[in-house]
Amino acid sequence: MKKQIVLLPGDGIGREIMESAKAVLEAIAKKYNHEFTFEKHAIGGDAIDQHGIPLPEETVQACQNADAILLGAVGGPKWDTVSPNIRPEKGLLGIRKALGLFANLRPILGFKALLHASPLKQEIIEGSDILIIRELTGGLYFGEPRERRDNGNSAVDTLLYTREEIERIVEKGFESARIRNKHLTSVDKANVLESSRLWREIVEEKAKEYPDVQVEHLLVDAAAMKLITSPSQFDVIVTENLFGDILSDEASVLTGSLGMLPSASVRTDGVGLYEPVHGSAPDIAGKGIANPLGIILSAALMLRHSFGLDEEAKEIESAVNACLEEGYHTADLAIKNGHQVGTIEMTNAVLEYLK
Ligand SMILES: NC(=O)c1ccc[n+]([C@@H]2O[C@H](COP(=O)([O-])OP(=O)(O)OC[C@H]3O[C@@H](n4cnc5c(N)ncnc54)[C@H](O)[C@@H]3O)[C@@H](O)[C@H]2O)c1
Numbered sequence: 001m002k003k004q005i006v007l008l009p010g011d012g013i014g015r016e017i018m019e020s021a022k023a024v025l026e027a028i029a030k031k032y033n034h035e036f037t038f039e040k041h042a043i044g045g046d047a048i049d050q051h052g053i054p055l056p057e058e059t060v061q062a063c064q065n066a067d068a069i070l071l072g073a074v075g076g077p078k079w080d081t082v083s084p085n086i087r088p089e090k091g092l093l094g095i096r097k098a099l100g101l102f103a104n105l106r107p108i109l110g111f112k113a114l115l116h117a118s119p120l121k122q123e124i125i126e127g128s129d130i131l132i133i134r135e136l137t138g139g140l141y142f143g144e145p146r147e148r149r150d151n152g153n154s155a156v157d158t159l160l161y162t163r164e165e166i167e168r169i170v171e172k173g174f175e176s177a178r179i180r181n182k183h184l185t186s187v188d189k190a191n192v193l194e195s196s197r198l199w200r201e202i203v204e205e206k207a208k209e210y211p212d213v214q215v216e217h218l219l220v221d222a223a224a225m226k227l228i229t230s231p232s233q234f235d236v237i238v239t240e241n242l243f244g245d246i247l248s249d250e251a252s253v254l255t256g257s258l259g260m261l262p263s264a265s266v267r268t269d270g271v272g273l274y275e276p277v278h279g280s281a282p283d284i285a286g287k288g289i290a291n292p293l294g295i296i297l298s299a300a301l302m303l304r305h306s307f308g309l310d311e312e313a314k315e316i317e318s319a320v321n322a323c324l325e326e327g328y329h330t331a332d333l334a335i336k337n338g339h340q341v342g343t344i345e346m347t348n349a350v351l352e353y354l355k
């Protein structure tokens with residue numbers, strides 16, 4: 001299979017872990033006789049430094065022409081003082097919007113070898129298998145107006161959702177639940193927010209088309225609590241943009257580290273952007289200790305969702321599992337008696353299983 005993949009390393013540890021994911025994709029291509037070609041482009045702070053803006057037109061063009069996109073991370077203290085309109089994060093939000101990637105799938109993958117790495121009790125985490133589906137191109141992140149008023153002394157952000165935006169993400173939630181454990185939890189704040197009341201109405205309407213899926217509504221504050229007290233009660237969670245952002249970082253605690261979580265940002269065709277859930281981790285950037293498994297598992301999601309290469313995706317996931325079973329881990333995973341290694345050694349351990 002021939003595929004053109006755009007790589008957007010971005011900033012901080014994004015640049016370090018991108019090399020890991022590329023090496024893994026190259027190993028898979030060699031083993032299964034695929035032809036993957038890679039093109040690197042600038043985004044985030046890297047693009048600000050090179051072009052003065054976080055999302056140059058040539059990056060957008062390259063992404064539009066690609067079969068799939070892999071992103072590292074954007075942002076960092078170096079760009080904290082730039083104008084809000086050209087912050088590194090604007091590059092990421094811009095590419096999601098430009099490509100219409102409205103559904104962000106964040107599987108909370110629990111590896112058995114990491115059960116002890118979570119601060120939560122093993123008996124709480126055991127048996128949990130959650131897919132968070134986060135709406136990605138609407139809500140507070142994009143609503144207008146967003147501005148300062150009263151000489152900068154008040155500020156407004158707008159939480160806007162249209163019926164169409166809610167319907168398509170809720171459908172994604174039902175479709176995903178149907179092929180998993182047939183349970184959908186819709187998370188909102190319908191006791192306060194009008195947009196959440198519309199969201200809940202639409203979930204109820206759609207539920208009639210999916211009688212085989214059991215639906216539950218949870219308010220976001222209670223959902224945040226239940227996610228870490230009884231995670232095994234969840235199957236698929238569908239929620240709006242900001243709630244999904246927060247709940248997915250929280251859910252990473254179940255897996256042992258934020259560095260473990262992959263994600264796929266997709267629309268209704270096969271095009272997708274794949275990225276770890278974590279950020280550019282300025283506190284550890286440049287030290288060679290970042291966990292590369294979130295982006296490596298994101299590359300596996302790319303093979304499965306954009307290219308239909310399920311066997312190859314499983315091969316990567318099994319290789320990661322085997323390394324963890326052998327005791328390999330990076331410093332972010334609190335494991336006693338394992339082999340603590342850096343980014344490159346961790347990557348090499350995975351590559352050993354892909355020969
Ligand atoms: N998708 C993205 O590009 C993305 C996501 C989140 C945050 N950000 C940006 O990243 C910057 C830093 O944000 P932050 O510090 O709040 O969040 P972060 O996710 O970068 O880091 C949070 C904590 O997790 C640790 N961590 C994250 N990924 C890790 C990995 N792979 N291996 C080991 N440890 C890891 C970090 O060291 C840090 O202690 C900000 O500019 C933010 O906007 C970008």
Ligand SMILES: CC(C)[C@H](C(=O)O)[C@@H](O)C(=O)O
Pocket residue numbers: 075089092093245277279
């Ligand atoms: C960097 C930021 C804009 C981004 C978001 O909030 O979507 C990040 O936190 C994420 O989870 O991908």
Ligand SMILES: [Mg+2]
Pocket residue numbers: 245246249277
């Ligand atoms: Mg986030």
